[in-house]
Amino acid sequence: MASQKKKLQGLVAATITPMTEHGEINFSVIGQYVDYLVEEQGVKNIFVNGTTGEGLSLSVSERRQVAEEWMTKGRNKLDQVVIHVGALSLKESQELARHAAEIGADGIAVIAPFFLKPWNKVRAEELLDGIQEKIPTFQGLKFSDTDLLDFGQCVDQNRERQFAFLFGVDEQLLSALVMGATGAVGSTYNYLGKKTNQMLEAFERKDFSSALNHQFCIQRFINFVLKLGFGVSQTKAIMTLVSGIPMGPPRPPLQRASREFIDEAKASLESLDFLSSTDLKDGNLESCS
Numbered sequence: 001m002a003s004q005k006k007k008l009q010g011l012v013a014a015t016i017t018p019m020t021e022h023g024e025i026n027f028s029v030i031g032q033y034v035d036y037l038v039e040e041q042g043v044k045n046i047f048v049n050g051t052t053g054e055g056l057s058l059s060v061s062e063r064r065q066v067a068e069e070w071m072t073k074g075r076n077k078l079d080q081v082v083i084h085v086g087a088l089s090l091k092e093s094q095e096l097a098r099h100a101a102e103i104g105a106d107g108i109a110v111i112a113p114f115f116l117k118p119w120n121k122v123r124a125e126e127l128l129d130g131i132q133e134k135i136p137t138f139q140g141l142k143f144s145d146t147d148l149l150d151f152g153q154c155v156d157q158n159r160e161r162q163f164a165f166l167f168g169v170d171e172q173l174l175s176a177l178v179m180g181a182t183g184a185v186g187s188t189y190n191y192l193g194k195k196t197n198q199m200l201e202a203f204e205r206k207d208f209s210s211a212l213n214h215q216f217c218i219q220r221f222i223n224f225v226l227k228l229g230f231g232v233s234q235t236k237a238i239m240t241l242v243s244g245i246p247m248g249p250p251r252p253p254l255q256r257a258s259r260e261f262i263d264e265a266k267a268s269l270e271s272l273d274f275l276s277s278t279d280l281k282d283g284n285l286e287s288c289s
Helices: 027-041 060-074 090-102 124-128 148-156 170-178 189-204 208-228 232-243 259-271
Strands: 010-014 045-048 080-084 107-109 140-143 164-167 183-186
Touching: 010 189, 027 060, 027 189, 027 232, 045 060, 060 080, 060 090, 090 107, 124 140, 124 148, 140 148, 148 164, 148 170, 164 170, 170 183, 170 189, 170 208, 183 189, 189 208, 189 232, 208 232, 208 259, 232 259
Parallel strands: 010 045, 010 183, 045 080, 080 107, 140 164, 164 183
Antiparallel strands: none
16 A cells, blocks of 8 residues: 555545446446545545455456546545555556556555465565565555454554554454554445444543444444345445445346345344434335345
């Protein structure tokens, strides 16, 4: 992740890519999406074309167009836009990185090619050793594992470097904050950003009891939907349900979220007081059910 701005902090929504019923990108709702994140969830940083955004199901041309649209609609509204440029082809990744720089993205994030896997597991702390000598613009990492030993060592061994340490496991964020996380990237911040920001605020004022209660509440919902089967398709359905913005179906081979999942997720959101029944917007549910 590279940026010339201040260190990326706070919540970063891993954005969904809205689709039409025919599987084409629905660019028309991205402006509304930006306003929803900023005004309703208090989230002003985004991570575009990652797993949640079905980035690897999009063509290079589509990924460029999606990045451009988020940059255009987010101008003067969002604080930082990070574009994921990882691909199986290094040439495609380089092309997307150059494009992100050309359109003024605040940073890029890259996952390594994953079809031909390395024979040994490399810990994040090892990757950070001497990384600025290899990548002078390197600014930080998104850590999406549950290994808090590895994460803690990343923070401990690089304190003087002022890296951004962004945690990617939403249900364990509070633990990562204790270990030194400076922010978080996650799909649930699209619709639970307000609740998670309350946890961050409680942590900042050292009200750890309140912070823990917020984390437990978030965990209850995530634990519930994980048992039902939770992934990109289900995230799109929940976001449509909560925001009223039609996110559409996922691209094949992913399948739509079931009506049963949507009904149970809705009941869970209401029971946990995340939303009242009047807040839920089910006028567009046919787009994802």
